Amino acid sequence: MKAAAFAYARATSVVNALELLAAHGDKAKVLSGGQSLMPAMNLRLISPDILVDIGGLAELRGIAVRAGVLVVGALTRHVDLLRSTDVALHAPLLRDAVGHVAHPAIRNRGTIGGSLAHADPASELPACVVALDATIVIRGPTGERRIAATEFFKGIYETALSPDELLVAIEVPIADQGSTFFFQEYARRHGDYAVVGLAARAVVATGRFADLRLGFFAVGDRPLLAAAAGRLVNASVTPALLAEAATALANELDPQEDQQATAAMRRHLATVLLRRCVAALLARPELEAGVAR
Structure with a gap:
């Protein structure tokens, strides 16, 4: 398929881009890299009247x-x-x-x-x-x-x-001293959309989480900052406590079911990623399998 007909304007500055957006309102779409926008237009999922191209604005790079x-x-x-x-x-x-x-x-x-x-x-x-x-x-x-x-x-x-x-x-x-990070996703092939993924930032001190932020994706209608992470902060993380956090996370999620996975599968994979994340960030591999130390 091909995109519906549209007008095109190349913004010369941020001010000019804002003027174009103000003039056309919700009939305009901003074009930057175009890697998501153009396929959506070709599939007629969206049909803007005009594209406002900001790709040449060096002031927005760096x-x-x-x-x-x-x-x-x-x-x-x-x-x-x-x-x-x-x-x-x-x-x-x-x-x-x-x-x-x-x-x-x-x-x-x-x-x-x-x-x-x-x-x-x-x-x-x-x-x-x-x-x-x-x-x-x-x-x-x-x-x-x-x-x-x-x-x-x-x-x-x-x-x-x-x-x-x-x-x-x-x-x-900027990351605090003691900050550490974890990223992992499940996808059918590298480069495919994730079935479930987790981006995490933690501050670890004396073997405990002083802070823990778990950003899950592909488990709802937007990225989720998991409240279940709070159970693991300022606590001695045991297999039992991690199991409680995993249960709380599963209850917190409201994933979609689609051709890639059921909601139950996404909940399960999210709890697997939680275990892997905690085990990696605390450098305690036994926690991934729920083994008592």
């Missing part, structure tokens, strides 16, 4: 550390995240996750801002920014606003962005 925050421009490509020494040092979870995003051709064009704005619940990066307690920076006609990543995703392909706003950057707190 990675920098400022005042204890890693700032990533919205047009930063997946491949840039993979290659960045700042990302590897301060937010390695992003680097680890991007290696699972589709294939090199997609990673060479796709952008972090496009991935977040698209808000596919099976995508890796939305769960990562939730786990990292990141802030989404948005610019609109009345100025700039910042939204916690946990509040940004509203449902399947739905975010807190208004039609006349643009996602311009992501701010990630």
Whole structure:
């Protein structure tokens, strides 16, 4: 299939992009990397009247550390995240996750801002920014606003962005001393959409979690910051306690059933990832199998 007819405008600046969005409202779509947008248009899942191309806006690219925050421009490509020494040092979870995003051709064009704005619940990066307690920076006609990543995703392909706003950057707190990370997903083949995935950030001190943020994806209509993680913080993690947390997690999830997996399968795989994550972060492999030490 081919996309329905549409107009095209190439923005010359962020201000110009906002003017175009204000003029066309919800009839416009922003084009950055286009790796999700163009297939959706070709399948006639969406049919915008006009595409506002922001791909040439250098002001929205780049990675920098400022005042204890890693700032990533919205047009930063997946491949840039993979290659960045700042990302590897301060937010390695992003680097680890991007290696699972589709294939090199997609990673060479796709952008972090496009991935977040698209808000596919099976995508890796939305769960990562939730786990990292990141802030989404948005610019609109009345100025700039910042939204916690946990509040940004509203449902399947739905975010807190208004039609006349643009996602311009992501701010990630620099990892604290003792921070450690975990990323893993189940997919039928490498590069396929995840059946279930987990992006986690923890602070470990004297063999215990001082903090633990578990961002699950492909288990609901948006990335989930699991409340069950709270059971494992400031506690001596035993197989029994981990089993309680796994049960709480399964009760917390509301996964979809589709051609890839049943809801029950997704719940089960999520609890398996929880065990693997805790065992890896605490360097206690016996916990993965639920064996008493």
